Amino acid sequence: MRRRYIFLALLLVFALAGITYFVSPLGGPSRNLNLTGDVVRGEYVIRVGGCVACHTDIAGGGAHLAGGLPLKTPFGDFVPPNITSDKQAGIGGWSVAEFSDAMTIGVGPGGKHLYPSFPYDSYTKMSDQDIVDLYAALMATEPVPQRAAEHSVGFPFNIRLAMQGWKRLFFTPERYEPDADRSGRWNRGAYLANGPAHCGACHTPRNLFGAALKDQHFKGTPSGTRPFFPAIDSATLKDRGYDEATLVDALTGGFDPDFDTLGGAMGEVINESLVHWTKEDLSALAAYLLDQD
Ligand code: HEC
Numbered sequence: 001m002r003r004r005y006i007f008l009a010l011l012l013v014f015a016l017a018g019i020t021y022f023v024s025p026l027g028g029p030s031r032n033l034n035l036t037g038d039v040v041r042g043e044y045v046i047r048v049g050g051c052v053a054c055h056t057d058i059a060g061g062g063a064h065l066a067g068g069l070p071l072k073t074p075f076g077d078f079v080p081p082n083i084t085s086d087k088q089a090g091i092g093g094w095s096v097a098e099f100s101d102a103m104t105i106g107v108g109p110g111g112k113h114l115y116p117s118f119p120y121d122s123y124t125k126m127s128d129q130d131i132v133d134l135y136a137a138l139m140a141t142e143p144v145p146q147r148a149a150e151h152s153v154g155f156p157f158n159i160r161l162a163m164q165g166w167k168r169l170f171f172t173p174e175r176y177e178p179d180a181d182r183s184g185r186w187n188r189g190a191y192l193a194n195g196p197a198h199c200g201a202c203h204t205p206r207n208l209f210g211a212a213l214k215d216q217h218f219k220g221t222p223s224g225t226r227p228f229f230p231a232i233d234s235a236t237l238k239d240r241g242y243d244e245a246t247l248v249d250a251l252t253g254g255f256d257p258d259f260d261t262l263g264g265a266m267g268e269v270i271n272e273s274l275v276h277w278t279k280e281d282l283s284a285l286a287a288y289l290l291d292q293d
């Protein structure tokens with residue numbers, strides 16, 4: 001029954017995609033990719049971006065960034081591919097422009113539309129410098145000549161062109177624009193949370209098509225839903241008893257206000273990303289989270 005509902009809903013997406021196809025070009029802001037990439041900064045962006053958590057089979061001891069475990073979704077299983085510098089199995093043959101398009105508009109070389117299980121709806125907010133640094137760091141990775149497994153998604157989700165319709169309906173390419181009324185620290189926190197660190201990939205509820213509900217930013221999923229993601233809007237975090245210091249502590253593996261450590265998917269975000277952040281970035285993140293509106 002649910003499958004049928006999803007199928008009908010997808011047909012609707014196809015139809016709407018047909019209608020909107022010619023009227024809304026999916027360009028996004030133009031990017032300056034002539035900047036000089038810095039490998040060391042890029043390695044930090046890899047950590048902030050949480051690329052390792054998805055693109056490495058950590059449990060199986062797989063090679064760094066050579067492909068991850070399948071992500072199970074209602075639409076099928078998506079396997080994060082090999083993004084090492086190998087020219088055939090990885091992305092070593094990609095230009096910086098091709099890489100930037102994948103990260104910011106979800107289009108791979110040859111116009112291949114990428115699935116939003118790769119959170120480019122957040123990465124689109126990344127700065128040009130971060131994209132260029134990320135590219136430099138990925139090109140400096142050890143090439144791993146083995147391709148990751150194929151996705152296992154059934155009809156009609158296996159038609160990549162359908163993603164074009166999805167994007168036209170639900171995705172707007174945009175670079176993060178600082179809020180001039182806020183401090184540099186607040187803007188850094190907002191950039192990290194909504195761009196590279198893609199906190200909304202889990203903490204913002206999604207519609208039937210897997211698109212973020214923008215008016216429910218960081219509002220989490222209703223209690224009882226599986227998987228459950230708690231709300232991390234400012235009011236909820238303050239109600240929970242967090243201040244900046246305790247939030248940074250919880251986000252780096254310490255205790256939350258209930259004297260528990262955060263586990264499950266959040267444990268992975270902590271271990272593969274947040275523990276590697278600088279003190280300044282963690283405190284900027286916490287400051288922003290507690291003062292979002
Ligand atoms: C939540 C899991 C997840 C995270 C986090 C993630 N990716 Fe991915 N990524 C995927 C999946 C799944 C795909 C496959 C998408 C597809 O086939 O359409 C993918 C595809 C890609 C591709 C396209 C590769 C190709 O061969 O087409 C690139 C490049 C990429 N990711 C880079 C990154 C970088 C860099 C980061 C960190 C900043 C990152 N990803 C973080 C899941 C993730």
Ligand code: HEC
Binds near residue numbers: 264267285
């Ligand atoms: C892959 C999914 C995922 C991502 C990405 C993610 N989280 Fe979480 N987060 C969770 C889950 C699941 C929990 C609940 C963990 C638990 O209760 O053990 C959680 C819990 C939390 C909590 C505790 C809330 C409370 O009520 O105590 C905070 C704070 C939090 N996340 C912040 C963040 C921030 C900030 C980011 C981005 C840097 C982020 N999360 C990214 C899945 C995620």
